[in-house]
Amino acid sequence: MQSSSSSASTPAAASGLVFDLGSAAGVPETHAWPGVNEYPSVESAGRDVVPVVDMGVACPDATRALARAADEWGVFLLVGHGVPREVAARAEEQVARLFVLPAPDKARAGRRPGEPTATGYGRPPLALRFSKLMWSEGYTFRAATVREEFRRVWPDGGDDYLRFCDVMEEYDREMRALGGRLLDLFFMALGLTDVQFATGETERRIRETWTATMHPILCPEPERAIGLTAHTDSGFITLIMQSPVPGLQLLRRGPDRWVTVPAPPGALIVMLGDLFQVLTNGRFRSPIHRAVVSRERERISVPYFLCPPEDMTVAPLASALLPGRKAVFRAVTWPEYMEVKHKVFGTDAPALEMLQLQVDEEEQGERAATT
Ligand SMILES: O=C(O)CCC(=O)C(=O)O
Numbered sequence: 001m002q003s004s005s006s007s008a009s010t011p012a013a014a015s016g017l018v019f020d021l022g023s024a025a026g027v028p029e030t031h032a033w034p035g036v037n038e039y040p041s042v043e044s045a046g047r048d049v050v051p052v053v054d055m056g057v058a059c060p061d062a063t064r065a066l067a068r069a070a071d072e073w074g075v076f077l078l079v080g081h082g083v084p085r086e087v088a089a090r091a092e093e094q095v096a097r098l099f100v101l102p103a104p105d106k107a108r109a110g111r112r113p114g115e116p117t118a119t120g121y122g123r124p125p126l127a128l129r130f131s132k133l134m135w136s137e138g139y140t141f142r143a144a145t146v147r148e149e150f151r152r153v154w155p156d157g158g159d160d161y162l163r164f165c166d167v168m169e170e171y172d173r174e175m176r177a178l179g180g181r182l183l184d185l186f187f188m189a190l191g192l193t194d195v196q197f198a199t200g201e202t203e204r205r206i207r208e209t210w211t212a213t214m215h216p217i218l219c220p221e222p223e224r225a226i227g228l229t230a231h232t233d234s235g236f237i238t239l240i241m242q243s244p245v246p247g248l249q250l251l252r253r254g255p256d257r258w259v260t261v262p263a264p265p266g267a268l269i270v271m272l273g274d275l276f277q278v279l280t281n282g283r284f285r286s287p288i289h290r291a292v293v294s295r296e297r298e299r300i301s302v303p304y305f306l307c308p309p310e311d312m313t314v315a316p317l318a319s320a321l322l323p324g325r326k327a328v329f330r331a332v333t334w335p336e337y338m339e340v341k342h343k344v345f346g347t348d349a350p351a352l353e354m355l356q357l358q359v360d361e362e363e364q365g366e367r368a369a370t371t
């Protein structure tokens with residue numbers, strides 16, 4: 001990886017803390033990304049309004065809005081989602097408390113070297129393949145092991161520790177339940193019947209989750225740095241809670257531009273991942289996105305990833321195939337896909353292309369036209 005071998009043996013380097021971002025007066029070359037301003041950044045307005053889906057409205061309307069947003073953007077702001085404000089506020093408060101802990105406390109919980117997707121504190125896993133460093137710090141953890149993981153931060157297991165774990169477990173329960181409700185809507189949008197999805201193996205299994213948090217820090221020269229570089233999420237669905245400070249941007253084509261996602265209080269962001277694109281045979285897409293940094297306002301985002309269990313083979317759902325269309329992606333498991341993804345991180349090649357099957361477009365078109 002890019003951290004130099006001379007510093008790789010220190011705890012700070014092991015956790016990715018090779019540079020104290022919080023006290024930096026400028027952006028050093030190690031963190032300066034040349035392509036950050038290649039495309040303009042635009043607000044969510046006019047033809048670039050990021051869709052909003054209200055889950056609180058009656059079903060056909062919510063399903064239609066969700067299908068349109070998933071189809072046209074692969075991302076949307078979610079309101080009426082039923083996650084109590086206090087639960088989200090408590091989680092954000094605990095995450096903020098975690099990030100302001102002294103560096104040695106955080107370093108104790110560092111990601112273990114050589115395990116890029118392992119849990120712990122430091123650079124986000126996707127950062128490991130790039131030659132430049134990102135302006136962010138993050139913890140990755142699984143809800144199921146939150147107590148074990150955070151004993152590394154709070155070895156005494158005192159009140160701070162217990163409060164953190166209680167709140168994060170409460171948040172996990174809410175997000176897990178929301179994930180289930182959202183999947184029901186997605187499956188309805190794909191035309192599965194109640195009976196099919198109530199008993200569906202896929203739905204039951206894709207509720208397995210893991211959780212990560214990240215926190216882009218104030219940056220003295222935001223136009224030269226990036227919090228999280230352009231990527232697509234790999235799993236099924238990411239539910240992002242963010243502080244009311246925009247920072248997430250979506251790449252829109254023709255002309256290429258970065259659309260900033262607004263941050264209305266109480267809304268969550270729903271972002272589709274690559275394997276959801278596979279599951280829906282390309283009908284719903286995983287958008288390219290990134291997180292930018294700011295000079296003035298700190299932003300915390302807490303992405304909650306819904307991913308397939310490791311042994312699940314993900315393939316286009318039969319119900320997602322439009323009449324006359326064939327599957328355009330080959331079946332893949334999560335570990336297999338992560339291997340593909342790690343190979344292409346840091347290059348311009350989209351990992352999903354490697355799963356694409358050669359389908360004769362003409363034949364697809366003819367079959368679709370005759371059904
Ligand atoms: O900060 C954000 O809102 C996005 C984070 C993100 O894209 C990710 O963790 O994959």
Ligand SMILES: [Fe+2]
Binds near residue numbers: 231233289
């Ligand atoms: Fe992402």
